[in-house]
Amino acid sequence: MSQPAEEQQEHRKQKKDWKQERRKRRAIWAVVLAALALLAVPVLAWLYMQRSMETITEIKKPDILSIKAGDMQDIEQLELGTIDVSGDQKTKDVVFCVYSAEARKSYYLQLAHTTNIGFTYSIYTASSPTKDGDITYLGKQYKKGELLLGDYLNLAADKKHATNAYHNNTYGEYNNVQQAAEPLYWKSNVQEKLPKKKDASGEFYVNYYILHISWDETVQNNKETDMIYLMAG
Numbered sequence: 001m002s003q004p005a006e007e008q009q010e011h012r013k014q015k016k017d018w019k020q021e022r023r024k025r026r027a028i029w030a031v032v033l034a035a036l037a038l039l040a041v042p043v044l045a046w047l048y049m050q051r052s053m054e055t056i057t058e059i060k061k062p063d064i065l066s067i068k069a070g071d072m073q074d075i076e077q078l079e080l081g082t083i084d085v086s087g088d089q090k091t092k093d094v095v096f097c098v099y100s101a102e103a104r105k106s107y108y109l110q111l112a113h114t115t116n117i118g119f120t121y122s123i124y125t126a127s128s129p130t131k132d133g134d135i136t137y138l139g140k141q142y143k144k145g146e147l148l149l150g151d152y153l154n155l156a157a158d159k160k161h162a163t164n165a166y167h168n169n170t171y172g173e174y175n176n177v178q179q180a181a182e183p184l185y186w187k188s189n190v191q192e193k194l195p196k197k198k199d200a201s202g203e204f205y206v207n208y209y210i211l212h213i214s215w216d217e218t219v220q221n222n223k224e225t226d227m228i229y230l231m232a233g
Contacts, residue, residue, distance in 0.1 A: 065107055065232050070095030070137045070208065071129055072201070080228065083213070086221050091214045093144070095126060095137040098192070098232045099206040105194045109148065109209070110231040111186040115161050115179075116224045119213050123148040123188070126208040128199060135210060144210055150188040183227065192232075 069078045075096075083092050098107065109123060125145030127133065133141030154165040162182040171177055194205040211230070 064100050064102055065105060066099055067230055067232055068097055068099065070097065070142065071140045072097060072099070072199070072204070072206070073138055078230075080213070084221065085215055085219045090216060091212065093135050093137065094211040094213065095135065095140075095142055095208060096211060096230060097206050097208045098194070099199075099204040100194055101204060103194060103196050103198075103205045105205070106191040107193075107232045108191055109150070109188040110229075110233065111150075112183045112227075112229040112231075114181050114183050114226045116181075116226045117215070118160075118219045119215050119226065121186075121228075122212040122214070123150070124210040124212055126210045128206065128208055142208060142210065148188055148192075148209070149190065150186050153185045153187060155184060 068075055078094060078096060080092075080094065098109070111121060111123065113119075113121060124147055126135070127143040127145065129140040130143060131141065133143045135142045135144055154163045156163045161179050162184045164182065166185060167175075167177070167182065170183060192207060194207055196205075198204060199206040
């Protein structure tokens with residue numbers, strides 16, 4: 001075989017190997033990008049949901065209102081991951097507050113949550129920290145008040161899951177969403193109003209509430225998770 005023929009054959013072999021390597025690298029990048037998409041889409045969806053909740057009910061959250069855990073502690077203290085559903089007690093009460101530096105501000109309370117676990121959520125008014133309360137949370141006692149009336153805006157006929165009424169507001173054009181990941185949106189029927197007097201610290205006007213969580217025997221300890229958002233606006 002002549003030298004030019006051998007060179008041409010070697011060139012064709014190198015070109016073929018290069019194309020195969022190029023296709024292999026494309027396949028690897030396709031898998032990597034797909035994995036990144038699977039990680040990114042749910043995160044972006046939840047960020048989009050948090051931003052969109054106010055527009056769903058046509059209420060814009062004012063900057064003058066804030067939410068904290070009971071006894072004016074940081075919102076990070078609203079920890080729900082330690083709930084043990086296997087015990088005899090089938091409820092948990094979590095205290096939170098709405099506050100402002102301005103008196104008599106009006107607002108609606110809003111709640112959004114997914115439906116993986118099967119918890120039922122209710123919101124009650126609560127007293128400020130007291131010595132003879134019936135609810136203990138983060139080292140302080142509170143008295144449970146009246147049930148806060150409100151309605152779910154997108155509850156399906158099964159009374160468990162959400163309809164797709166606000167799907168685009170939550171996820172945009174992304175449609176690969178499990179039924180339990182479609183959040184339910186709840187809004188109080190009547191506007192709440194902050195008090196005329198400041199709290200014990202003398203700094204803020206504060207209203208306290210209890211997020212009452214309940215479940216039945218069908219709910220088991222497992223790796224399922226739910227997302228919960230509380231808003232005032």
